[in-house]
Amino acid sequence: MAVFYDEIPDKFLDWLARQQMFWVATAALQGHVNVSPKATPDCFHVLNKNQVWYEDLTGSGIETVSHMREPGNGRITILFHAFEGAPRILRMWGTGTVHEFGTPEYDALIPPEKRKAGSRAAIVIDVHKVATSCGFGVPQYQFLAHRSQLERFCDNLEQHDRASDAASDIEKKSKGIKAWWAAENTTSFDGLPALLSAHETVITPKNTYDRNAPRPKAQNGAKAGQVAQPQTQSGSGKIFDVKLLAAFSLGVMVTAAYVRVAGLRAP
Structure with missing residues (x-):
C-alpha cells in the first residue's frame, strides 16, 4: 500500500x-x-x-x-x-x-x-x-x-x-x-x-575524472555492451541450494535403506 x-x-x-x-x-x-x-x-x-x-x-x-x-x-x-x-x-x-x-x-x-x-x-x-x-x-x-x-x-x-x-x-x-x-x-x-x-561561457571545464583509474570490465566472458552475469549467488539462493542438496541426499539414503530391508525380507 x-x-x-x-x-x-x-x-x-x-x-x-x-x-x-x-x-x-x-x-x-x-x-x-x-x-x-x-x-x-x-x-x-x-x-x-x-x-x-x-x-x-x-x-x-x-x-x-x-x-x-x-x-x-x-x-x-x-x-x-x-x-x-x-x-x-x-x-x-x-x-x-x-x-x-x-x-x-x-x-x-x-x-x-x-x-x-x-x-x-x-x-x-x-x-x-x-x-x-x-x-x-x-x-x-x-x-x-x-x-x-x-x-x-x-x-x-x-x-x-x-x-x-x-x-x-x-x-x-x-x-x-x-x-x-x-x-x-x-x-x-x-x-x-x-x-x-x-x-x-569563458570558464574552462575542469573535472574529477581519473583517466588512469581501473576501468570496469565485462564479466564471465561477456562482450562490451552485453549484460554480465553475477559470479556469486545471493544468500537466499545459496540456502535454497543447500536445502535441496540435503533433501536429495536424505531421499537417496531412505531409498537405499528400504531396498536393503526389502531384500532381507524377500524369500
Missing part, C-alpha cells in the same frame, strides 16, 4: 544514499514524455526535507532541462527503487530549476574540484510530495559497477576545451564539449529551448 508524505522522511535518507541509480520523468506541455536513467556515483543530493538536486551530465538529448524551462511547466518526478535488500519504491514529485555550467548558482553546488566530466547543469527540485510503495514487482539485481564510458567520452571532449583555452586554438575548440553543447543541447526533441549559456 502506498504511503504519502509532504516531505522526505528522515528514515529514508540512508536508503536513498545507498541507491546506485534513479529515474527522472518530465514532459513537455504539448509534446513528448521523457524518462531518463541517472547512475553516476555521488550524483543525487538532499539539501533538506523538501529540496534535492542532481548533477546533469552531457548526453545526446536534453529533454529534462527544456521541460524545466518551458513557461508554465517545470514538473518533474524522481523514482528510486530497491534492486537489493527489502523491496521498496520511492517517488518524489516537484518542480525543477536549472543552473547551467558557468553560473554562480552552479558553482555553489558543484565547485570545479568536485565537478564530473561532462557536467552541464545542476537540476534543483522543490519537492511537494513523496510516496513509498511495496516494490514487490521489481526483480532483484546484483550491482557490479558503474560504467565509465560517458565520463571518459566527455573528458576527451573537455581536453580539447582546455587545450584551446590555453593556446587559443580554434580547431581544438571546435572539437570540445562546448561545441557539442552548442550543436546538440540547445534545443529539445520538441524544439524547446534548453541550454542558454553553458556553451558560451
